[in-house]
Structures are given as structure tokens and as C-alpha cells.
Amino acid sequence: xTGVTQxxxxxxxxxxxxxxxxxxxxxxxxxxSWYQQALGQGPQFIFQYYREEENGRGNFPPxxxxxxxxxxxxxxxxxxLELDDSALYLCASSLGGRGREQYFxxxxxxxxx
Amino acid sequence: xxxxxxxxxxxxxEGRAANLPCNHSTISGNEYVYWYRQIHSQxxxxxxxxxxxxxxxxxxxxxxxxxxxxxxxxxPHATLRDTAVYYCIVREMDSNYQLIWGAGTKLIIKP
Numbered sequence: 444x445t446g447v448t449q450x451x452x453x454x455x456x457x458x459x460x461x462x463x464x465x466x467x468x469x470x471x472x473x474x475x476s477w478y479q480q481a482l483g484q485g486p487q488f489i490f491q492y493y494r495e496e497e498n499g500r501g502n503f504p505p506x507x508x509x510x511x512x513x514x515x516x517x518x519x520x521x522x523x524l525e526l527d528d529s530a531l532y533l534c535a536s537s538l539g540g541r542g543r544e545q546y547f548x549x550x551x552x553x554x555x556x
Numbered sequence: 557x558x559x560x561x562x563x564x565x566x567x568x569x570e571g572r573a574a575n576l577p578c579n580h581s582t583i584s585g586n587e588y589v590y591w592y593r594q595i596h597s598q599x600x601x602x603x604x605x606x607x608x609x610x611x612x613x614x615x616x617x618x619x620x621x622x623x624x625x626x627x628x629x630x631x632p633h634a635t636l637r638d639t640a641v642y643y644c645i646v647r648e649m650d651s652n653y654q655l656i657w658g659a660g661t662k663l664i665i666k667p
Contacts, residue, residue, distance in 0.1 A: 485643060485659055487657070544602045544605060550598070550599050
């Protein structure tokens with residue numbers, strides 16, 4: 444158990460809809476990173492938030508957006524869902540904006556139909 | 557692109573040491589080697605990381621070659637619960653973010 448929680452566990456949405464995924468970081472951690480993991484592949488970095496500011500972004504379109512709150516919990520929002528957005532979405536928390544080991548939550552399984 | 561190369565799969569007998577290799581021939585001087593594992597349908601779990609020296613913790617040992625172009629993760633007494641995909645990642649310690657993941661090694665522990 445890492446102390447990182449994510450909700451919901453599973454979610455089914457229709458193409459074109461919007462979705463919000465949530466993550467609570469481990470106590471004392473001020474950095475949250477989000478990853479997308481398609482079936483059979485390694486996780487792909489979406490973005491990272493450090494003290495409520497976006498701190499880096501991977502190769503994902505602007506319809507993937509996020510927030511981090513003063514308590515360091517975080518949201519991932521995806522607009523205009525596409526079938527290829529079906530994946531496991533992982534959040535990871537760490538201490539400090541740089542170079543610390545990341546601790547992952549269990550993930551949210553998103554299915555887009 | 558991932559900076560590491562790992563075999564796609566390996567088997568190991570329960571109770572034996574599992575040795576997982578990783579090649580990172582283009583690693584630079586300020587990049588660390590990290591290992592994570594992912595048990596089916598769960599979030600990845602941090603195992604260990606190192607720069608130059610060999611490292612050991614309660615989960616595993618990490619052996620890095622002197623030229624730093626390859627490393628080996630050692631699980632000293634593998635159990636069935638160690639069946640997972642193991643990822644080797646290189647990353648700058650001062651990097652402000654992402655881990656770049658390859659496809660990993662599927663390790664199957666057999667009774």
C-alpha cells in the first residue's frame with residue numbers, strides 16, 4: 444500500500460463525453476504525476492503538478508488537462524473522449540518536484556465506447 | 557523513446573534468485589537507473605534505484621556495471637507473488653518529471 448488513492452476504480456464513458464479522474468497523494472507529498480497505460484504497454488507520461496502548478500507535460504493534446512489543489516490532491520480531466528483514450532490511468536505522488544521516487548495509486552480503468 | 561532494453565519475458569523457479577538484465581548503453585553521467593514492477597492490473601511499485609554503486613534494500617539488489625551501460629535487478633529468493641512486469645528506467649535525478657517506460661520484462665515465477 445502506497446497511500447495513494449484514485450477514484451473511481453472503473454469508468455465507462457461514451458465517445459465525445461468528458462471525464463474527471465481523481466487522485467489523493469501520499470501524506471506529505473507535494474507532487475503528482477499522471478500516466479496513461481494502454482493494454483500491454485508501459486505507462487506514458489501525461490503531465491506533472493508540483494505545488495499546484497503544471498511542472499511538465501508529455502505528448503498529449505490539450506483536451507487532457509489537470510489541476511492540483513492546496514492539499515496536493517489532483518484531478519485529470521479529459522474532454523471529447525475518443526475510443527483510443529480507453530486505458531488505465533495512473534497517478535503517482537512524490538516529494539519534491541525533482542528526481543524523487545514516485546509512488547503509484549491503483550489506477551482508474553477507463554473504457555470509452 | 558525508452559532508453560533501456562529488456563528481454564520481453566523470463567521464467568524463474570520459486571525460491572531461486574531471479575536476475576533481470578537491463579541494457580542502457582546511452583546512459584549519461586547524471587542519469588540514475590530505476591526499477592519498478594507492476595503486478596497484473598495494479599499500479600507500478602517502486603523497487604530500487606542507483607547511480608554507480610550497487611544498491612540493496614529489503615526487496616532487491618541492483619548491480620550496475622562499472623561502465624554503467626547495463627544493470628541487473630536481483631530478487632534473492634523469488635516467490636510466486638513476484639510474478640509481475642519489471643521495468644528498468646533511466647532518469648536524471650534533477651529531471652523535473654517523467655519516467656519514460658519501455659515494455660518491461662514479464663517475470664513468471666514457477667512453483
